[in-house]
Amino acid sequence: MIAIATTSFDPRGSEKRTITSVDKTDVNSPIIKFAEPLINKHFAQIQTFGSDTIDTRAEVGLLTRNVVFRGDPETSLKNTYGATIFIHSAGDDSVVARLSYIELTDVGQKSQLGRYAVHFHMIGAIHKSYVKGLGLHQGFNRAFTIHGNSHLRILNNFVYDVFGHTVFIEDAAETKNYIEGNLIM
């Protein structure tokens, strides 16, 4: 499953689609096909203004993975009360969480303080932990929270359709965390 970014002023113009096939005849520009027609136009062009070029191509992200962590589909959406991963013990490197290329869905608990999809809480330095290449969708609270931690890496994730801030740096006193290459839609 993929999601295609809105390119209008309406944030609800993004669209989720299930892939039916991929045509890799031209390996440098694969064609992704899906059954349900797009409701909105999605603009894609690199524009030039004098000496400046601006990339205004719609982003496309992959949501699904072979490893899935989720809240139960029967009640999570109905109650906006999903599953969470809460990483906490006090002391530098007292806990390690390494997450890569997994899917999180029906996660986070709406309006509940601290109940985020992936919450690193008051640990200190966490040199060994990272969150990389995740597909996270249908979240009911913030996606990734850094609270009282340093040296955490949040890299190349795709997050679609969550409530509130997606990457939350809680106290603004956190330093030396590395957040790069994430697509948030």
Add this chain to the structure above:
Amino acid sequence: MEVGTEEAPYTSKITITLHGQIEDPYLPIYGNKVLGVRHATLDMHGVKREPVWTTMKETADVGATQITLSE
């Protein structure tokens, strides 16, 4: 807890589902419907997917059933 490792990601399909409601019993600090990690190591690694996201190469119009990617 381990679902694959950095060196050997999990290659089969697996779905881990947590159940629970707001009024259910909960752990101090960690809450409920939670995978709590304390003085421990959590490894969860799926099959590497690159790129995780990219851009479209060409504009897709209303009604399109395919898109062309830029990589």
